[in-house]
Amino acid sequence: MEVSLLIARSLEQTIDQIIRDNQELQKLLGNSFDPIIRAADPKFGDFQINGILPLAKQLGLNPRALAMTLLEAIESSQQIHKHYLTFEIAGPGFINIRLNKSLLSEWIRIHHSENVFKNETKHWFKTQKTVIDFPSANTAKQAHIGHLRPMVIGEAIARMLEFCGTKLIRDNHIGDWGTNFGTLIMVLKRNKIDISKFEDPEKALIQIDRLYKEGSHLEKMDPSLRDTSRNELLLLQKGDPTNIQLWQSIVQISNQAFDHLFEQLGVRTDYTLGESFYRDKVDRIYQELSELGIAEESEGALVVWHDEVKKFSRDNKQPFPFNIRKKDGASNYASTDLATVLYRLEHFDAESVIYLTDSRQQDHFQQLFLTTNKWFSQKGYSVPELKHVWWGTILGSDNKPFKTKSGETIKLQALIDEAVERAYSVVSQKNPNLEEEEKQKIAHAVGIGALKYADLSSNRTQDYVFDWDRMLSFEGNTAPYLLYVIARINSIFKKANRQEQSIHTDTSFSIETEYEQTLARKFIQFPIALEQALSDLRPHFLCTYLFELAGTFNSFYNHEKVIHEDMEIQTRRIILCHRTQLILELGLTILGIDTVEHM
RNA sequence: GGGGGCGUAGCUCAGUUGGAUAGAGCAACGGUUUUCUAAACCGUAGGUCACAGGUUCGAGCCCUGUCGCCCCUGCCA
Numbered sequence: 001m002e003v004s005l006l007i008a009r010s011l012e013q014t015i016d017q018i019i020r021d022n023q024e025l026q027k028l029l030g031n032s033f034d035p036i037i038r039a040a041d042p043k044f045g046d047f048q049i050n051g052i053l054p055l056a057k058q059l060g061l062n063p064r065a066l067a068m069t070l071l072e073a074i075e076s077s078q079q080i081h082k083h084y085l086t087f088e089i090a091g092p093g094f095i096n097i098r099l100n101k102s103l104l105s106e107w108i109r110i111h112h113s114e115n116v117f118k119n120e121t122k123h124w125f126k127t128q129k130t131v132i133d134f135p136s137a138n139t140a141k142q143a144h145i146g147h148l149r150p151m152v153i154g155e156a157i158a159r160m161l162e163f164c165g166t167k168l169i170r171d172n173h174i175g176d177w178g179t180n181f182g183t184l185i186m187v188l189k190r191n192k193i194d195i196s197k198f199e200d201p202e203k204a205l206i207q208i209d210r211l212y213k214e215g216s217h218l219e220k221m222d223p224s225l226r227d228t229s230r231n232e233l234l235l236l237q238k239g240d241p242t243n244i245q246l247w248q249s250i251v252q253i254s255n256q257a258f259d260h261l262f263e264q265l266g267v268r269t270d271y272t273l274g275e276s277f278y279r280d281k282v283d284r285i286y287q288e289l290s291e292l293g294i295a296e297e298s299e300g301a302l303v304v305w306h307d308e309v310k311k312f313s314r315d316n317k318q319p320f321p322f323n324i325r326k327k328d329g330a331s332n333y334a335s336t337d338l339a340t341v342l343y344r345l346e347h348f349d350a351e352s353v354i355y356l357t358d359s360r361q362q363d364h365f366q367q368l369f370l371t372t373n374k375w376f377s378q379k380g381y382s383v384p385e386l387k388h389v390w391w392g393t394i395l396g397s398d399n400k401p402f403k404t405k406s407g408e409t410i411k412l413q414a415l416i417d418e419a420v421e422r423a424y425s426v427v428s429q430k431n432p433n434l435e436e437e438e439k440q441k442i443a444h445a446v447g448i449g450a451l452k453y454a455d456l457s458s459n460r461t462q463d464y465v466f467d468w469d470r471m472l473s474f475e476g477n478t479a480p481y482l483l484y485v486i487a488r489i490n491s492i493f494k495k496a497n498r499q500e501q502s503i504h505t506d507t508s509f510s511i512e513t514e515y516e517q518t519l520a521r522k523f524i525q526f527p528i529a530l531e532q533a534l535s536d537l538r539p540h541f542l543c544t545y546l547f548e549l550a551g552t553f554n555s556f557y558n559h560e561k562v563i564h565e566d567m568e569i570q571t572r573r574i575i576l577c578h579r580t581q582l583i584l585e586l587g588l589t590i591l592g593i594d595t596v597e598h599m
Numbered sequence: 600g601g602g603g604g605c606g607u608a609g610c611u612c613a614g615u616u617g618g619a620u621a622g623a624g625c626a627a628c629g630g631u632u633u634u635c636u637a638a639a640c641c642g643u644a645g646g647u648c649a650c651a652g653g654u655u656c657g658a659g660c661c662c663u664g665u666c667g668c669c670c671c672u673g674c675c676a
Contacts, residue, residue, distance in 0.1 A: 034616085036616070038615070039615085041619080044619075048618095050616090050617095050618065051616095053617095053618065053656090053657090054616085054617085054618095057655085057656080063656090090619075091618080091619045092618075092619080092656070092657080093618095094618075094619070136676090138676080175675095175676060178675080178676075179675080275676090298673085299673075299674085300674090301673075301674055302674095303673080303674085310601075310602090311601055311602050311672080316600095316601070317600060317601075318600070318601070318672065318673090319673075320601085320602095320672060320673070321673065321674095322673095323673055323674045324674095325674085326673095326674045327673095327674060328674085330674085332674060332675080332676085333675080333676050334674090336676095337676095357676090358670095359603075359604065359670065359671085360603095360670060360671055361671085361676080362602085362603060362604095362670095362671075363602075363603085363671060363672070364671095364676085366602095390603095392604075392605090392669090392670090393669080393670080395669095399668090399669090400669095426638085427638095429638095430636095430638055431636085431638085457612085457613095458611090458612060458613085459612085459613080461604070461605090462604080462605070462612090463604085463605080463669075463670095464611085464612085465610095465611065465612095467611075469625095470611070470624090470625075473624090473625080473638090474638035474639085475624065475625070475638080475639090476611090476612095476623080476624035476625065477612080477613090477623075477624065478624090480638070481624095481638080481639095484636080484638055484639080485639095487636070487638095488635080488636055488638095488639085489635095490636095491635065491636055492635050492636095493635095494635090495635050496635080528615090532615060535615085536615095540612095540613080541613095541615080544613065544614095544623090547623085547624090548623090551623090551640095554639060554640065555639095555640065555641085557635080557639075557640080558631090558637095558639065558640040558641080559640080559641095561634075561635070562635055563634095563635050577635095598636080599636080599638075
């Protein structure tokens with residue numbers, strides 16, 4: 001068998017092959033047997049075969065006897081080298097597998113750089129072409145705390161997919177064609193404000209925010225202004241040059257302000273195709289869906305019923321159709337989302353589309369996917385795999401959506417600034433001797449890293465409680481705890497005068513002590529964690545793993561001296577330090593978190 | 600009414616097709632430093648997995664019911 005990155009999979013394949021080569025065994029187990037090798041509790045082994053138990057139940061056999069039969073076949077096979085692996089039947093019929101020191105050492109020797117990892121992971125997704133729809137920024141409004149999760153989770157998922165070989169297109173589907181532009185244009189004209197004179201896009205956006213509030217207030221005071229606003233919107237939609245120009249300026253200011261946030265949070269986008277981009281592409285949607293009989297008129301609107309799903313059925317007590325064109329003839333986000341999915345198929349050849357939004361839009365996407373599937377398959381278009389990745393709310397300590405003390409929405413920039421400030425005060429306190437410039441650099445990485453990591457480390461479908469002190473703590477499952485391990489390892493390297501070459505060991509070595517082995521066994525679980533995070537696009541699996549790795553390292557560090565008079569011991573421990581750092585840095589990079597050399 | 604999510608230690612959270620004695624971190628208590636960053640480590644204590652049934656060799660996980668919290672539910676996105 002192959003000493004691959006994902007050694008559990010190559011083990012699985014080998015065992016599969018052994019079964020296929022053994023007619024008696026195959027007859028006994030049937031074609032459906034799946035060894036399903038997975039990470040075991042360290043006290044039992046590195047991996048575990050659990051598939052025997054359900055199969056024995058199904059066949060009415062004694063599970064231990066069945067396990068024994070399989071084990072005998074495995075052990076007599078030439079494909080498994082006995083000095084590499086130890087098998088053991090335990091409990092009701094589990095098969096525990098432990099990698100022996102030589103295999104463990106060999107795995108570590110081979111996997112010495114990010115490129116080695118990447119060369120294997122890049123095949124996982126077979127260059128599937130995927131469009132990821134995030135972070136779907138809005139326009140003419142400052143970003144607030146609600147924009148944190150799409151940026152953070154979206155970027156992490158995008159990087160995970162890219163690392164594993166997906167050909168990814170990041171499409172920022174902005175909301176740039178809303179009714180609020182009527183009000184804004186009305187106010188701009190009324191106050192004779194030339195927004196092209198604004199230089200700083202962030203300040204300009206604050207100004208626009210304020211103007212919109214002023215506009216809404218004015219409309220309340222003088223309802224005739226509502227007609228003015230409506231008329232401005234109509235002019236805009238008809239392509240009036242003045243209004244188009246005003247609209248473009250506002251969108252540009254918004255995008256520049258968002259770009260600045262993206263830069264701070266390490267978010268990358270490839271395209272920014274907003275709702276306005278699809279405004280001339282919705283008629284085809286109405287036409288195709290009507291012709292196919294998928295869409296029909298209802299209460300003046302154009303809707304799609306999905307009678308096969310109870311809650312979307314027209315027989316439901318409270319009917320809930322997919323409304324794709326409003327009764328006034330205007331498009332809505334169902335129309336533009338349908339136009340968008342078609343565009344992604346025709347222009348990006350998307351084989352898969354991933355949408356990132358909060359949990360409240362689940363019904364919308366369910367309807368969108370049902371509609372797209374019917375529409376595309378009836379038209380003979382290829383149907384991409386559609387996924388909705390959603391998340392819960394960020395809560396305050398009162399278990400209600402996180403707000404400022406006065407009950408207002410927290411601006412995203414304010415959140416970032418506070419994270420960096422708090423990190424700065426922690427860094428200054430812990431290490432006052434650092435140069436000012438260095439402190440700020442570290443504060444930036446630690447603050448933003450902590451903010452992002454807090455968002456990624458809990459299961460995304462769950463709400464989570466926001467807590468500054470907890471996320472910036474150096475204890476527990478936090479970014480600072482992980483970053484600190486990287487810094488410590490650098491410190492060891494510095495002390496050891498490590499030469500770059502010494503870690504690329506061509507010669508073999510053998511890990512020995514209990515703490516060395518525990519750490520080494522943790523390394524081989526990395527690809528499993530990555531695979532698990534990818535399988536359901538949940539980055540927290542990777543976070544949990546990195547936290548455990550960091551803890552395992554800290555335990556090793558506290559029990560074993562790395563810098564040692566015996567050079568053989570020092571060399572292998574330096575290698576263990578290096579691999580720890582490699583996996584931590586790689587894992588954090590995949591999550592979108594920057595690391596620092598020292599703290 | 601319908602739908603989605605959730606309920607696990609005092610608090611914040613994990614728990615991978617059902618699998619071995621339900622795990623972390625914080626807080627509490629006790630220990631470890633002439634030693635590579637103690638921003639760390641080691642240990643103690645802490646549980647009726649909301650409740651009640653069911654399925655089975657085995658349930659935090661699956662099924663049924665009940666209670667409680669959050670969110671969505673026709674033209675905002």
